[in-house]
Amino acid sequence: MDFMQERITTIHDFRIEERSLCLALEDIAMERPMTLLIPMLFEEIFGDHIENILKQINESNFLTKVVIALAADDEQQYIQVKQFFSKLEIPYIIVWCDGPSVQQVIEELKEKDLDITMFSGKGKDSWIALGVATLDSYAIAMHDADIVFYSRLLPAKLLYSIVEPDLDFFYNKGYYARIDMERLMMYGRVNRLLLNPLLHSLLKKTHYNSNFLKYMCAFKYPLSGEFGITSDLALNIRMPGDWGLEVGLLAEVFKNTALKRICQVDLGFYEHKHRPISSDDEEGIQKMAKDIIKTILRNLVELDGVDIDEAFMQSVNVLFKRAAQDRIRQYHADALFNGLNYSRHGEECMMEAFSKYLLSAGREYIQNPADVHLPDWKRAISAMPDIREKLKDAALNDFNNYG
DSSP, X not given: OOOOOOSSEEEOOSSOOHHHHHHHHHHHHTTSOEEEEEEEEGGGGGSTTHHHHHXXXXXXXXXXXXXXXXXXXXXXXXXXXXXXXXXXXXXXXXXXXXXXXXXXXXXXXXXXXXXXXXXXXXXXXXXXXXXXXXXXXXXXXXXXXXXXXXXXXXXXXXXXXXXXXXXXXXXXXXXXXXXXXXXXXXXXXXXXXXXHHHHHHHHHHTTTOOXXXXXXXXXXXXXXXXXXXXXXXXXXXXXXXSTTHHHHHHHHHHHHSOXXXXXXXXXXXXXXXXXXXXXXXXXXXXXXXXXXXXXXXXHHHHHHOOOOOHHHHHHHHHHHHHHHHHHHHHHXXXXXXXXXXXXXXXXXXXXXXXXXXXXXHHHHHHHOOXXXXXXXXXXXXXXXXXXXXXXXXXXXXXXXXXX
16 A cells, blocks of 8 residues: 555545544535436346445435436336335436437437437446436436445545545546455456556657646546546536547546546455457457547547657557556566466467557547547537436436336
8 A cells, every 4th residue: 555646636545434434424415415326237237246235325324316327228127127226225216328218308409409319338328317417416426336345435435525625626536456356366457458558658659748648647547437526527528428438537527627626536446347358349348448549549639739640659559568568567576476366478468459459449540530429518408408307307207107
C-alpha cells in the first residue's frame, strides 16, 4: 500500500471504517439524496453473487433509490427480473431500456431531430437510466451486476467524496487490484498490457506535452466501471456508445470539470467475469481493445490537435511494444514475489495481439474518425424538455403492466 498522490486526488483505504462511513452518508442523504445505478443483462440475475449484492444494497440505508438499467429481450425476461428485484427493500425502478415503452420515447426524441436509435448496449442503457436517475438525486454511483466480492462499502466509497460538503468532488473513479485470490491469477489484461503502455507511449510520442494524457495516466485503473458522479456533471457529459465507454467517460469528465474536482478511491480486491479471446474480430476482447484505442486517438486529436497518420501509428506501435514488454517483466517479478500463477509467454502473446489491434484500430480511425457519442443530457432536454420524466413514466408503466 502506498500513500502517493497523482494529478488527481487519490483516496487510499488506510483504515476506512464501513459502519462510520455509512452512518455519515445517512446523515448527508437528508440534504443530498443518492442513487445507485446498475446496468445489467437479463442473464445476470442468475449469477452466483447477485443475491449478496441485493443483500448488501438492502443494508445501504444511505441510498435514496436504486435504478436498474435492464437489457432484456422480451416481456417474459422483464417479468423474471421484476420478480427477482422484488427482494429489494430500498425504493427502486427498473428501466427496461430496449422495451417498447422506453423505445417509444426514444422515437419521439428522434422526431425532434435527435436520433440515438443507432446506438445499443451498455452505453445507451446507461445514458437512458442516467437521465432517470438525475431527476431527484444529488449524486449517482454506478457499478456492474457481476461483482464477486461486494459489500455496501463499495457504493459508500464511490459516493462519500462527492456528497461530503467538506470534500465536494464532482467525480470519483473506483480502482482496485484485479487479483483472483482463489486461483492466484492476475487479471486486468486490457488495462495492464494495452491501455497503460499505450498511454505512456503516446505521452512519450507527444513529447510529454499532453495534459489529457497526463490526466489519463494518473488513474490507477482507467477501465473500471465503478464511479460516482454529481447529477449536474452527469447532465453535461456525452456517453460513449461503444466499448470505449470507460475511457470516453474519463475524457468527458476532463473536458467538463477542473482536475481538483476529480478523485479516485481504493475499492480493494475485485473480481468479475472475464472476457475470452474471440476468433470473431467484432466480438470479445478484440472489439473492446480497438474501441478503446480509437477513443484515445479521437480525444488526442480533439484536445491536443495531434495529427494521426500511418507513420504516427507505426512509431507509436514501436514505443508500445517496448513499454508493454517492460510491464510484463515488472508484472512477472510482482507475481513471482507474491506466489501468483503467471505465464510470461501468455502475456507476451497477448501483447503481440494488442500490437496488431493497435495498428488496425489506427487505420480504422484514419479512414473513419467519426464520433460515437450519445448527446449530453442538456441537449436532449433542450430537444425534449420532459424527456427524463417521460422515460421514468415509461419505466413505471412497464412495471405496472407486466407481471
